Amino acid sequence: EIVMTQSPATLSVSPGERATLSCRASQSVSINLAWYQQKPGQAPRLLIYGASTRATGIPARFSGRGSGTEFTLTISSLQSEDFAVYYCQQYNNWPPWTFGQGTKVDIK
Amino acid sequence: EVQLVESGGGLVKPGGSLRLSCAASGFTFSSYSMNWVRQAPGKGLEWVSSISSSSGSIYYADSVKGRFTISRDNAKNSLYLQMNSLRAEDTAVYYCAGGYSYGSPPDYWGQGALVTVSS
Numbered sequence: 001e002i003v004m005t006q007s008p009a010t011l012s013v014s015p016g017e018r019a020t021l022s023c024r025a026s027q028s029v030s031i032n033l034a035w036y037q038q039k040p041g042q043a044p045r046l047l048i049y050g051a052s053t054r055a056t057g058i059p060a061r062f063s064g065r066g067s068g069t070e071f072t073l074t075i076s077s078l079q080s081e082d083f084a085v086y087y088c089q090q091y092n093n094w095p096p097w098t099f100g101q102g103t104k105v106d107i108k
Numbered sequence: 109e110v111q112l113v114e115s116g117g118g119l120v121k122p123g124g125s126l127r128l129s130c131a132a133s134g135f136t137f138s139s140y141s142m143n144w145v146r147q148a149p150g151k152g153l154e155w156v157s158s159i160s161s162s163s164g165s166i167y168y169a170d171s172v173k174g175r176f177t178i179s180r181d182n183a184k185n186s187l188y189l190q191m192n193s194l195r196a197e198d199t200a201v202y203y204c205a206g207g208y209s210y211g212s213p214p215d216y217w218g219q220g221a222l223v224t225v226s227s
Contacts, residue, residue: 034213036153043203043217044145044153055215087153094211095167097145097155 002026002093006086006100012108013078021103023071023088032092035064035073038102039084047086048073075105083107110134110216112204117221124194128221130187130204138182141210144189146200147220156202157189160210172198194225 003026013019023033031051036044046055048064051071061076075082088100116128130142144156157168157178166178177190187204202221205214 099153
């Protein structure tokens, strides 16, 4: 089973600043990597798939990069609605899907 | 508007059973693979099970294999999860989630159903 590790656990950012989240896979997942956003009491929302393709309706301030074992999600200019928990997920070696433990982006 | 609405959650004793349902609308359910993903209180996401659009392929996480059964009824636009021999560690919010390609990350998610296993 592939282990996904996200860093940092918590990221404190001021509105308007850039946020960069990292995700590392224990073995190569090619570009089969997705990012989700989850707000309290809500279901996860797909942001990025294929490591860098934005899902339908996702603003351009969200961007993903990487391949193999190292991935990043960048939010170029944080808006108030972006403060949430973000999860990465690999779907290259499936089953099972495996998720990272999450990075909480909170207000500095 | 796409909607996935889970039902059937609740409080059950260890060793008991529960059946979750997920009613789909706003998209061609029969063309979509469907999945269950759970989240224990205050924890991260855990994949539980997946079923292809035709029910021809089904997978389970090792943690639920032999105890949970996923199924679907395309005529009723519904997904199910039969959960038997429930344990305390099965306590979680269970989300149904749909994706066009089997195994690809789902873009449609329900609001979740809380299952609490406790005596």
